[in-house]
Amino acid sequence: MDLYEEATFLYHYYERNTGPLINLSELDIDDAEKILKKLQKENNTFAAKRPENYLIIRRELEQKIRELFIKKGGEPKKGFPHYFILGECAWVKEWFQNGMEVKIPIKSFNSKSISFTYGDSIPAMRFQDGKPYRGQVYTLEEISKIIKLYGFPQEWNKDGKYGPERYIEVQVWDDEPLNLCK
Structure with a gap:
């Protein structure tokens, strides 16, 4: 499977009022905490339900993912990533009060600037159930094989019933x- 050849798209879902590609990890930890607390107080979206130590966990995992990606030949130009989904997942818009999407062809990206986890990176990197794709970071070539x-997963586990x-x-x-997109 060649994802470049199959006209595959990357999707970024976001809250209309906030705008796309707003990244808490790029902010000072105190500012990021204030924004997260505001989200938790003001609305009932998916983002508002994150645990107390979410930003600490997220930043640690981002560093680990970045290091693993570099070991595989990745060439990240940023300290923290922007998050997208490989293929459409329209139901993710329901995680927001007024969900929107950005859709970009995968061909727009240098393969050395995008890494993948099979599932959302937090559970993919932390959940231990013996599945071979847990704790793994993939290159474009590797994710095609996976x-x-x-x-x-959005085809066989849309509702999360299987993990x-x-x-x-x-x-x-x-x-x-x-x-x-900005």
């Missing part, structure tokens, strides 16, 4: 292909 083996993997997360480590 998809051949297991398929797209925490509900989509393939893409970590985008370069702002340049995203500049038109």
